Amino acid sequence: MADLSLNEILILITVLVSILAFRNYELLGKLLMNPYLINRRQEYWRFITSGFVHADFGHLFFNMFTLFSFGNMMESVYNQISPGNGPFLYLLLYIGGIIVSDLPSFFKHKNNFNYNSLGASGGVSSVLFAAILFAPTQSLHIYGVIPVPAVLFALLYTWYSIYMSRRSMDNINHDAHLYGALYGVIITIIIYPKVLMIFTEQVLDWLRGF
Template identity: 35%
Template sequence: MTNTGIISLVLIVANIIFSYKGLKNHSFFDRYSFEVERILLYKEYKRLITSGFLHVSWRHLIFNMISLFAFSLTLETDLGSARYLIIYFGSLIGGNLLSLFIHRRHSDYSAVGASGAVCGVIFASIALYPGMALSFFGLFPIAGWLYGILFVLCAVYGIKSARDNIGHDAHLGGALAGLITAIIMVPDVLVYNYITIIAIAVPCIFFIYMIITRPHFLLIDNYFFKRHQVFVDIDDKYNYERANREKEMDAILDKIHKKGMNSLTKSEKEKLDRYSQQIN
């Protein structure tokens, strides 16, 4: 193996290490997972990337890492480490941005997984290597383009019926981001591989369109939506929390007016300090 395959292996190892820690430490998992409220309300944009290194189970992790290993080494060797990283992280962020847009008004929605990045790598590989085929452990050979389509169908099924917090809709965004990035890097593929590109791009674009314009067509059976028949708008959430903070401050200021600063508890003093810092 040339040294250009090192980045792929580093990413796989990083996924294993961070996923292991997340599975063992719930607070670590919550701190770095994809959470709409934390991203939009508290500007924790790092979660768009860190969530891609966490997984909900060992099965989820192993499936993603096997798929990544099968497609990434050739891609990195041919394109180089820098362009491979652009595809990987561009797909990861692109997939999560799509998920963020779809769930922008679902403040308690959360998800994890490298699937967006993996789908991007898969679709980029299919675009660049039309004749590629996969054979896992020497068994069940399958054409690369067919594997990609099956991946998309699994994502769509996951969106419709998932009972977990895997970012299934990020699969589609990541796949499309990886495909577009590969075409920009190697535009000649549009000449010699346009049929395959169309075959994998059209269903991906169609389902993204359906999710955005007619979400209930796919999301009607989704466990998340069954549990959240009334959604909390991000703006409503922000206004609600701000109103509560103002109410607390009014009570503290009224207490100071009547009894003086020394009457405040330690917790009340900390709240007053935080409020003072926010308005300065």
């Protein structure tokens, strides 16, 4: 454990808790996001614990692979821009993203006992979009095969989340993706305002190449 980064420790904990909850519905019920129980019983821990359980192995793998791909980078960036405060700042980004991304669902469904959600998508979106601010022209792969510049991916991701949220045709909490991403951008700018200049300069250089 001593050789693992904070991001890798979070991934390990999430994998272990998620796998345990796959077969233990009582445990899952105590951890997932249920706005009604938070509102009526003040079970506020669910804002955090819901990010450590997942619907299935595919859901878990996608989130943890994305977190592994970009989380170590952001943890390293925070360690460099604020030595000694890196771990706290990374937790503020990731855990804060999980909490903030659940708030819209909480206010929308706080009187609906049957509404549940789970997964680290909000926190993962926060980390991903924070990373995009620092490296907007790096290539990301849609469906793992289609390379696109990160800044273009961010625009497509935002449009898709808004579109699917309005349609409400699946069981995915697209609001969590959207608000997690927005939180990641805002908190990173607050922590390190110079990132706006870094982002702008890289995008302008990239555009000049056309």
